[in-house]
Amino acid sequence: MRVLAFLDGSLADPEAAHLRVDDLGLLRGDGVFETILVAVKKPREMRPHLDRLARSAAMLDLPAPDLDGFARAAQAVVDAWQGGPEIALKLVYTRGVDGDPEGKPTAFAMGLEVDEKVLRARTEGVSVVTLERGFGPELAERAPWLLLGAKTVSYAMNMAALREAARRGAQDVIFTATDDSVLEGPTSTVVLAKERTLYTPPSTVGILPGTTQYALFRGAEKAGWSVKVEPLSVDDLLHGDGVFLTSSVRKVTRVHTLNGTELPDSSALHEELVAAYESEY
Ligand code: PLP
Incomplete structure (x- = not known):
């Protein structure tokens, strides 16, 4: 089970392509992320994770992330989740497309099943x-x-x-x-x-x-x-x-x-x- 959401709260097909091949997150690993545990529909330590996302972004001189948008995307994933009792919820924020004059970051939230080994x-x-x-x-x-x-x-x-x-x-x-x-x-x-x-x-x-x-x-x-x-x-x-x-x-x-x-x-x-x-x- 996978659920993908963007910062406006919209859901998207996690198996379809959404990123450009020239995204700097992909080309240079130039971006930041968080992984949050959601147990019984409730994200754990949400505020500390959002704060750390902002702190990591600042260390990379990325624009300050839209934390309300990330919280909205996270909630959209949780609401749409129909998998197991726990979700590994990733928040991803990259520098976006190489050479984009607007410098618009790429941002999304994605819910994944927790790995069996873990x-x-x-x-x-x-x-x-x-x-x-x-x-x-x-x-x-x-x-x-x-x-x-x-x-x-x-x-x-x-x-x-x-x-x-x-x-x-x-x-x-x-x-x-x-x-x-x-x-x-x-x-x-x-x-x-x-x-x-x-x-x-x-x-x-x-x-x-x-x-x-x-x-x-x-x-x-x-x-x-x-x-x-x-x-x-x-x-x-x-x-x-x-x-x-x-x-x-x-x-x-x-x-x-x-x-x-x-x-x-x-x-x-x-x-x-x-x-x-x-x-x-
Ligand atoms: N250190 C590193 C390098 C990590 O990647 C993580 C989490 O993935 C942690 C520490 C533990 O952080 P947290 O407890 O916030 O998940």
Whole structure:
């Protein structure tokens, strides 16, 4: 099942062609996007996703996106959806057609089914390898043109990293900086649980501020956890009580194995954190 809508709220055939071949989103990966989880017709963390879309667009010097239009398109997708109970809802915003004198961006919302593999990982957990990302934690602030921390449509590297994980017999990746500190997954935020405190690295190290991690921390604080945003090392991950990857579609997924080392069983913690996250819905 797929549903496509434009910013005026109109629906269109998702299997027909709508983009021009000279769209800069296609030619150069010059655009931004969001993926939002819709559960039982209700989008989760809609405002933080819209705010992050605007923030990413600003980092690329794109015109400010029409957030009301995106909210309208999102609602049109939700209203027309006749698939499963959850929707992976994508908001896409590119620089538009190469050489267009008006510089009109391309913008649409599209609803997709949640991938089977992601659903399985939510319950079974994942095996993860660390892969180098090749920059230091201070680079993002020094070199904003690298767009570290913007959610651009250039995800080819992120997907390549996941294929590398598969070659190494794992299902997911945690990127590390040149000082070996923890960054993020190719499509997720890293969360460590240790002694009733949740940790995640700060977005200033050149990673995306995660909407799911933020909602989880909010819920966990209400449930009595402490939360800390601070740099983490791979060694920290190996010596905690549990490591989790969070993202809108995977929610809170448990890491059971890191670089071939089995981590302590965090199934009970996982249940607790999922409950804390769901309490924020
Ligand atoms: N980091 C990256 C690179 C991502 O692509 C994503 C989501 O796809 C996340 C983190 C998690 O963000 P969120 O929880 O807002 O989905």
